[in-house]
Structures are given as C-alpha cells and as structure tokens.
Amino acid sequence: MANRPERETSRANKPQLSLHVPEPEYRPGSEEVDFSGIEIPEAGAQPRPDEACDPSETVGLCTDLIRVLGDDNKAHGPWDPKLDPDTLREMLHHFSLVRAFDERMFRGQRQGKTSFYMKCTGEEATSISTAMALQPDDMVFPSYRQQGVLIARGYPLIEMINQIYSNSGDKLKGRQLPIMYSSREHSFFSISGNLATQVPQAVGWAMASAIKNDSRIATSWVGEGSTAEGDFHAACTFASVYNAPVIINLINNQWAISSFSGFAGGERATFASRAIGYGLAGLRVDGNDPLACYAAERWAANRARTNSGPTLIEFFTYRAEGHSTSDDPSGYRSANEREAWPLGDPVARLKNHLIELGEWDEDRQAEMDRNAAEKVKKDTKEAEKNGILGHGMHQPFHTMFEDVFDEEPWHLREQNEESQREREKKYPDGVPH
Ligand SMILES: Cc1ncc(C[n+]2csc(CCOP(=O)(O)OP(=O)(O)O)c2C)c(N)n1
Numbered sequence: 001m002a003n004r005p006e007r008e009t010s011r012a013n014k015p016q017l018s019l020h021v022p023e024p025e026y027r028p029g030s031e032e033v034d035f036s037g038i039e040i041p042e043a044g045a046q047p048r049p050d051e052a053c054d055p056s057e058t059v060g061l062c063t064d065l066i067r068v069l070g071d072d073n074k075a076h077g078p079w080d081p082k083l084d085p086d087t088l089r090e091m092l093h094h095f096s097l098v099r100a101f102d103e104r105m106f107r108g109q110r111q112g113k114t115s116f117y118m119k120c121t122g123e124e125a126t127s128i129s130t131a132m133a134l135q136p137d138d139m140v141f142p143s144y145r146q147q148g149v150l151i152a153r154g155y156p157l158i159e160m161i162n163q164i165y166s167n168s169g170d171k172l173k174g175r176q177l178p179i180m181y182s183s184r185e186h187s188f189f190s191i192s193g194n195l196a197t198q199v200p201q202a203v204g205w206a207m208a209s210a211i212k213n214d215s216r217i218a219t220s221w222v223g224e225g226s227t228a229e230g231d232f233h234a235a236c237t238f239a240s241v242y243n244a245p246v247i248i249n250l251i252n253n254q255w256a257i258s259s260f261s262g263f264a265g266g267e268r269a270t271f272a273s274r275a276i277g278y279g280l281a282g283l284r285v286d287g288n289d290p291l292a293c294y295a296a297e298r299w300a301a302n303r304a305r306t307n308s309g310p311t312l313i314e315f316f317t318y319r320a321e322g323h324s325t326s327d328d329p330s331g332y333r334s335a336n337e338r339e340a341w342p343l344g345d346p347v348a349r350l351k352n353h354l355i356e357l358g359e360w361d362e363d364r365q366a367e368m369d370r371n372a373a374e375k376v377k378k379d380t381k382e383a384e385k386n387g388i389l390g391h392g393m394h395q396p397f398h399t400m401f402e403d404v405f406d407e408e409p410w411h412l413r414e415q416n417e418e419s420q421r422e423r424e425k426k427y428p429d430g431v432p433h
C-alpha cells in the first residue's frame with residue numbers, strides 16, 4: 001500500500017496527447033512538386049561489402065542508396081555488375097516487351113476483354129533486372145506487379161493473356177483473378193491477392209530447400225504498403241532465426257493504392273532498415289537503376305546460395321501509373337509527381353547507358369519497341385481465339401471444385417452435386433457446359 005502512487009484527481013496540468021496521422025506532401029492540385037528533400041547520393045559512392053559479411057556491415061547501406069548509373073549514363077563504382085552489351089540489350093528487350101504488354105492489356109481492360117489489369121510502369125527494373133540476376137530455377141514468390149519476372153524467364157505471353165482473359169486456354173481454369181499467374185515450370189509460385197502471404201511462404205520454401213540440402217534459393221517481392229502486415233514481420237523473424245536462403249525484395253514505390261508510404265512506417269525510418277532489427281543483411285537500392293537492381297540481387301543471391309544468410313532489399317522507386325485499372329490516382333496524388341521523380345525512368349536509363357557505350361541507338365530502340373508491340377498484338381489476337389471475358393463460360397462449371405485436393409473430399413463432392421442440381425433447375429432447357 002505504501003508504495004502505491006497517489007491517485008490522480010485532476011489531469012488539468014498534463015500535456016494533452018495527440019495522434020500523428022501521416023499526410024503525403026502533395027495532393028491533387030499541388031502544382032509545385034519538389035522532391036529535392038530526397039537524398040540522392042553519387043552513383044558508385046556506396047561500398048560493396050563481401051557477400052558473406054556479417055549483417056552488421058550492411059547497416060550503413062540500409063539508409064544509403066546503392067546506385068551504379070550516373071547522370072553521365074556511365075556505370076560507376078564497386079556495384080557495377082559489368083554486364084556485357086548482349087546481356088544489357090536482352091534486359092532492354094524485356095523492358096520493351098513488358099511495357100508493350102502493359103499498354104495492350106490496359107487497353108484490353110478498357111475494351112471489356114478482361115475485368116482487371118495492373119501495370120508496372122516505372123518499376124520494370126525491380127522485377128526484370130532482379131530476375132536476370134537469379135538462376136532460372138530459383139523459386140520466386142511474387143506479388144501482383146512482377147509480370148517482368150515471367151517475361152524475363154521466357155514465359156509465353158500467350159499464356160499470360162489466356163490467364164488475363166480467363167478463357168478456354170487459361171491453365172488456371174478461370175479460378176484466379178486476372179494477372180494472378182502461376183507456373184510450376186518457371187518456378188513461379190501462384191500469386192495471391194492476400195497481401196504479404198508470399199513472404200513467409202518464400203521463407204518456408206527456402207527453409208525446406210535447406211533442410212533437403214538442395215541448392216535452390218527462394219525470393220519474394222512485397223510492396224512497401226504490404227510490409228505493414230504481420231506476415232512480413234513473421235517472415236523476417238523466421239528468415240533470420242534459421243538463416244534461410246532467401247531474398248526479400250521490398251518494392252517501395254511510394255504508394256499503396258491511395259495510401260502513401262508513410263502509412264506503412266516510411267516517415268520514420270527507411271524500409272531497408274527494418275533488416276537491422278531482425279539481424280538480416282539489408283540493402284537500399286535505386287530501383288530505377290537497372291544495373292544497381294541486378295547487382296544487389298546478385299549479391300544477395302550469392303549470399304543465400306553460400307549459406308551466408310538472408311537479405312532484405314528495399315528498391316526505392318515510384319509507381320508511375322495508377323494502382324490498377326480500378327484506380328484513378330488523380331483523386332489522391334499530384335499529377336506532377338511522376339515527372340518530378342528524381343530517379344528517372346529505368347527504361348530510358350538503360351537505353352541511354354547502351355547508347356553511351358556505343359552499343360545502341362535511337363533507331364534500333366524504335367525498331368525494338370515496334371517489334372515488341374507487334375509481338376504483343378499477334379499473341380493477343382491468338383489468345384482471343386480462346387475467348388475473352390463475358391463471351392460465354394470458358395471452363396466447364398464443375399472444374400471449379402477440382403484440383404485443390406488430390407482426391408475430392410466428400411464435402412466438395414456434395415457441393416459440386418448440389419451446384420449441378422441448382423443449375424439444372426435454373427436452366428431447364430439445357431445447362432451450359
Ligand atoms: C491483406 C490485404 N489487405 C488489403 C488488401 C487490399 N489491397 C490490395 S493492393 C493494396 C495496396 C498494396 O500496396 P503495396 O504493398 O505498396 O504494393 P503496390 O500496389 O504499391 O505494388 C491493398 C491495400 C489486400 N489485397 N490484402
């Protein structure tokens with residue numbers, strides 16, 4: 001009793017508490033967008049520790065920004081991956097293809113051929129350049145904006161379009177939201193709409209790979225907004241505790257639909273610095289610098305592959321377009337942000353680098369872009385032969401209940417039979433399919 005503090009009777013003299021609600025700097029109508037507060041270090045100025053280093057040696061890199069391509073379009077410093085011109089042109093070709101693909105699929109949605117599409121404009125390097133730094137059979141657990149990974153892995157565009165149209169050629173039989181691809185052959189795990197679930201899955205897969213003494217590593221991609229989910233933090237803990245051979249790619253494109261990065265904790269600390277508390281190696285990378293993206297991913301892959309530890313990489317970038325075809329960003333952010341973004345456009349930066357090397361020119365670029373658009377157009381037409389959204393039911397109805405379990409359990413069989421009975425009632429003149 002004696003130690004109990006006296007009960008307060010009045011709070012009148014106490015400071016009033018207040019809640020901080022983050023607010024983005026610019027909203028629609030902001031004419032002057034000024035990103036000069038973002039610190040952009042010199043390309044080539046960041047140290048490159050040994051891939052097998054202790055995570056503590058990467059602490060400085062969690063607040064720095066790894067950059068290779070300078071304003072002079074040349075590659076600089078210890079992170080220069082020294083890729084040969086053919087590899088750089090291959091990367092540029094994937095960039096060109098993904099941009100043409102995004103354009104056409106976006107238009108397809110507007111024409112009613114599919115219900116949904118998501119572009120990755122401005123973020124191409126975070127999926128294409130990183131995928132190129134991995135082995136083709138490393139397992140990837142992507143989010144929904146990594147179509148570049150599939151394109152870099154040579155997945156047929158026509159299969160992607162079939163899935164987007166949910167048509168009779170769709171290998172996923174219309175069961176997934178458009179763009180939520182899956183390909184076992186391309187070591188590409190099924191995309192889930194439940195944000196961040198892919199991160200613990202990647203860590204778990206990596207742990208299993210280690211348990212089996214396999215040599216394949218796992219990688220995951222997660223948006224900065226999604227890191228506010230508990231799954232992300234559980235995944236970091238498991239990755240660190242078991243030294244899982246995994247890379248967590250955190251794509252900080254500043255926006256999570258209409259919420260800015262401040263709502264996921266971006267105001268107080270960089271996203272890469274989450275790594276420090278978990279004992280993970282952490283890197284913060286210019287996500288619009290294709291060479292830096294490649295180099296960082298390769299560093300982390302080599303580290304994982306040699307049991308040296310997992311890595312969290314923040315790719316600092318900007319979502320140049322709307323969140324999806326269901327979104328209109330002019331309702332919540334300034335239209336001038338895209339132009340003002342200080343890290344430029346990844347496609348233009350790679351193109352200019354190749355030109356600077358004397359290995360490319362504008363005419364060849366125009367031809368590459370034309371060919372990419374032609375290829376996408378041709379494959380779209382081909383896929384359309386398998387049907388588009390709303391033009392009939394492209395998959396037999398009963399398939400809805402199949403393939404989840406090896407053997408259909410009794411309760412699904414019951415539901416399947418009931419659904420057939422309902423349909424017979426609804427369509428007395430003959431059930432479609
Ligand atoms: C668990 C969960 N919460 C919310 C949503 C709705 N949602 C879909 S995308 C999205 C924004 C995610 O933003 P971010 O992680 O930054 O990825 P980005 O879209 O920028 O690539 C939200 C809130 C969801 N799909 N799943």
Ligand SMILES: [Mg+2]
Binds near residue numbers: 225251253254256257
């Ligand atoms: Mg985001």
